[in-house]
Amino acid sequence: MTEAFLSTVVDTLLPADDVLPSGSAAGVSQALAEYLRVHRDRESLGRVLAAIAARGGGEAAFVAADEAARVATMQAIEGEAGAAFEQLIVLVLADYCEAERVLHALGWRADPPQPRGFELASFDEALLAKAKRRARLWR
């Protein structure tokens, strides 16, 4: 599969907007290519990508198509391929949501939750003023 085809598939799934980078800009298409090269589950993923290419009239035609046509192609394959398409979605979303560019674009940090953790304001008991006035609720 060509690099252009994989990038186009990924960017159809994860297009750029005024805040978020596209999937390929976030490194997802490279990660997908690597997955297809080494992973033991690559065959079913390869089949769904091949089905997208076939439905789109070939890899080059899919790349050249406008977004609406590509989306229609992907929707058709989503309906037909079931679990294999689901595998594709999970894979690209995992790579995308862990990408530093994506997390930073959303105002979040890219390093893992530990060891830094997060600061949160301590509990303020004054917030309970109204709740404390409630009569007994239990039976």
Next chain:
Amino acid sequence: MVRNDPVDVVVVGAGMAGAAFSKRLSERAPRLRILCLERGDWVRPDGMPATRRDWQRAGLGAWALSPNERLAHGEPGLSADYPIDDTSSAIKPLMWNGVGGSTINWGAHFPRLHPSDFRTRTLDGVGDDWPFSYFDLEPYHDANDAEMGVSGLAGDPAYPPKPARSMPPLPLGRLGETVARGFDALGWHWWPVDAAINSMPYDGRRACNHCGPCLIGCVRQAKASVDATYWPKALRNGVELRPRSVTTEIVVQTGRATGVRYDDDAGVEHEQPAGWIVVAGNGIGTARLLLASGVGGEAVGRNLMFHPVAGAMGVFAEELDGPAGPAAVSIYSHEFYETDPSRGFVRGVQLQVAREPSLLTQALSAPLRWGRDAQQLRRRLFRHSAFVGVLVEDLPERDNRIVLVDHVETDRLPGVRVEYRLSEDSQRRIQFGVERASEALREAGAELVIPLPHLPEAGWHLLGTARMGTDPRTSVTDARGRCHDVPNVIVADGSLFPTGGAVNPGSTIGALALKVADDLAREVVG
């Protein structure tokens, strides 16, 4: 087969119940030789994924909540899982199989049942009364709270008075404070949860630093899991714990158990003689072993109760916390916990505010997952969403059950299937709860509210499959957890619950295990 030296008590399962039971009995009856067999292994905190950049996807593989998903992941797992046929179940069971049990990957929300939960037949004409009351169990709750360490605040009007909590409440976060405003505006009850998570250092464990993903283990051990709370003390008391040991059978001769058979991690079969056999394998594992051993009578495996989970997600213009703060614990409302016949059903629901999940979890569970609209939704949700969960009471039904299937799994036990349907009453409670959760979010200022009716992948709570009672046709054990047909086989876990209330059961499972241990100690040592 290797025949081991006899012990006084063999405990099967090293999770919440097995740990609490073992530690307590080792104190109350220090001369007893107590052995715990656990099919899984210890999990090292420094091997947990929250320190890795790929931590989000850990929940799709080795740290998935579902044992079936972990098995499908295909690599040797940290959790010693067996497949569960859940195709006939409206709710998919979740569990962790290892030292610590499901406290390894739980949310550590630690509420108690209400007093009314022990008397549903008397008060509301449904379910069955427990053979003892809330107040009988209360001292065991207090002891269990002290062992686990509870952050919270006494004075909640939803409960009888409780002692001061071990630590102050965890931060509510902007998310919790926002939803609390909604509850206040509606005049509804809310309170900071009791959480088995340290808000300050406690009992040698560090304070929570609000990292977020409690469900992939706690590297700081700020979250109480029994591998870090009960077990070190039980081991110091002389309890022996053998991990990687799969119990395959309770051996019974002429109405009395003589011990168990188990396989060690080298595949060697052992016969372990014991005076008492204590089963603490959760609502599925316990039923599976009892059924495979022909112990417990006709009610074993029946009356399975989950807590059906639903909820609503609110999207706010203002920025909330994002995926920070302990995942499952902030505030809850018990405004609708007790029966109000005007609602058209008896018993009730808990509303529980959970923190925002990771970006990946949110992306995978969103109504749109790919394409331009999905990207827009992603931006709108992340750091701006709040989830009000709905946990509803699920009353016992004989045909909701665990059954064995006709093939043997690789662990040499029969395979197991869950047969479970949502009752019409549970569905009514869910619908009511989702409407209330949506109402609270709207009142709190949400711009958009997305109802989430019935989340099937939320079967954390596995209850009732070896229930206490007096009639051997409808129950498995007596009030002390002893099987009616083989009285030296004792059940000590959530399987014992005659009813389940509408709260997370971990606190009650621990308290109940302490009580069962005391009941045995009284008989053994007087």
